[in-house]
Amino acid sequence: MRIFLALLLIGLAVAGFATGSIGTQAEETTGAAIVAPVQVTPRPDTCLNAADLREAVADKRVIEPVAAIRAARKVIPRAEIQRARLCRHEETLVYLLTALRRDGQFVHVMVDATTGEISGP
Template sequence: DLREAVADKRVIEPVAAIRAARTVISRAEIQRARLCRHGEGLAYLLTALRRDGQFVHVLVDATTGRVIGK
């Protein structure tokens, strides 16, 4: 199902999710972006490393590109 969503272009590209995440964590380096199920839809879970050494997670809706959680 996840592979089909990516192949059918029903989700945004990972780079678009990273851009959205940077709007809320601008001073952090993205370490990982994972496409996963979230509720009824799909979301990207991004893991970023802040300059103070702490990891932070950002959830981006995979269809709209909106940040839905931090």
């Protein structure tokens, strides 16, 4: 009897998934996403090295990388930040953040390093 009930439950679960009546349990946001205007991202050779980054943060010329990551999370809240680089872009310093979304896509976000505002995708 137990085996029959187990097989029945498995069969119903498979039928539910096959017909689409049972959806995924992952959270999905249905709100409108914030879309930044398309801009050219800085080239990797214009990025500062780790020592220059530490010096700029110590001199208070730029915000800390953690603050830039917090700003990026407002645009892509469920993504995992993979890399944060400080780069020169159009005569200013920006943090170029690379994030991995839950759907497996990489996203680039630019944060102004002096104000902490999102400045591009």
